[in-house]
Amino acid sequence: MLSQQQVDRYRQDGFLVLRNVIGARQLSVLLNELDGWIEESRSHSSNYGETPDGKARFDLEAGHSAEQPKLRRVSNPVDISKAYREVLWNSAIIDAVTDLVGPDIKFHHSKINIKLPGMQTRVDYHQDHAFDPHTNDDSATASLLLDDMTEDNGCLRVVPGSHNERYSHYQNDKFTGAIEPKLTPDFERRSIPILGKAGDVCLMHSRTVHGSPPNRSNKPRCLLICDYRAADAFWLIPPLVLSVHSGRVIRGKPSRVARLVAGSIELPPPYKEDSFFSVQGQKSVDEH
Numbered sequence: 577m578l579s580q581q582q583v584d585r586y587r588q589d590g591f592l593v594l595r596n597v598i599g600a601r602q603l604s605v606l607l608n609e610l611d612g613w614i615e616e617s618r619s620h621s622s623n624y625g626e627t628p629d630g631k632a633r634f635d636l637e638a639g640h641s642a643e644q645p646k647l648r649r650v651s652n653p654v655d656i657s658k659a660y661r662e663v664l665w666n667s668a669i670i671d672a673v674t675d676l677v678g679p680d681i682k683f684h685h686s687k688i689n690i691k692l693p694g695m696q697t698r699v700d701y702h703q704d705h706a707f708d709p710h711t712n713d714d715s716a717t718a719s720l721l722l723d724d725m726t727e728d729n730g731c732l733r734v735v736p737g738s739h740n741e742r743y744s745h746y747q748n749d750k751f752t753g754a755i756e757p758k759l760t761p762d763f764e765r766r767s768i769p770i771l772g773k774a775g776d777v778c779l780m781h782s783r784t785v786h787g788s789p790p791n792r793s794n795k796p797r798c799l800l801i802c803d804y805r806a807a808d809a810f811w812l813i814p815p816l817v818l819s820v821h822s823g824r825v826i827r828g829k830p831s832r833v834a835r836l837v838a839g840s841i842e843l844p845p846p847y848k849e850d851s852f853f854s855v856q857g858q859k860s861v862d863e864h
């Protein structure tokens with residue numbers, strides 16, 4: 577599906593944007609289900625729903641209420657929705673991922689990050705690898721735009737070439753899930769905004785530095801994110817956003833051989849927080 581030029585660009589920049597990958601009909605099914613989850617969140621005042629490792633599936637920003645729902649994340653919608661499984665496992669997204677790190681591909685985890693108007697949720701600059709270290713780096717995280725994404729509604733920002741850079745995600749011996757804040761101005765300067773229409777997809781290497789500001793507009797910004805790995809990349813710690821399907825081979829065949837790259841890797845602690853927003857210091861409704 578991808579041209580050699582696109583594959584080369586991914587290797588060079590650490591990300592690639594594809595336009596119009598998922599059509600309007602499939603998107604509207606996904607958005608309808610998401611609307612249902614947002615509606616349902618009105619009747620909850622604490623994080624709720626259970627994942628296989630006992631965390632909450634539905635994560636609420638501080639200030640959430642029935643009148644103004646602030647659902648900020650749904651962890652692994654694939655565990656509870658056939659439509660989400662279908663789009664993440666059987667669409668052109670996985671064809672593109674196979675061109676980048678195939679032929680054999682494993683599903684690691686997925687999530688929907690939600691920034692509704694009036695919410696404060698942001699993403700501090702980090703590399704996904706810090707949360708999910710593996711024996712090798714053959715990975716692609718796909719972010720499917722469920723809404724048009726603009727500078728105003730808190731678009732994803734990525735730092736080209738940063739997949740070749742190494743950063744700690746600890747400060748003062750504490751895992752913060754973010755790169756030290758003094759580098760933020762540098763990342764702001766080097767990063768580019770990922771702007772696009774609903775249905776576009778951004779593919780990103782697991783070491784690419786990225787972040788995103790809060791939504792300052794009156795339009796929602798919902799992003800469906802899925803982490804895929806080469807079948808011979810094995811996790812060094814269990815997924816922190818665990819799915820009943822984590823590790824499932826969704827293209828090609830399983831590997832009984834773990835491919836290793838040389839080097840040393842900083843490991844995250846097995847944190848108990850429901851989402852990485854809390855790990856990054858943004859309180860959930862349960863943490864006043």
Ligand SMILES: O=C(O)CCC(=O)C(=O)O
Nearest residue numbers: 689699731732787788799
């Ligand atoms: O929602 C975003 O803008 C980026 C999300 C992200 O980086 C993450 O959830 O790891």
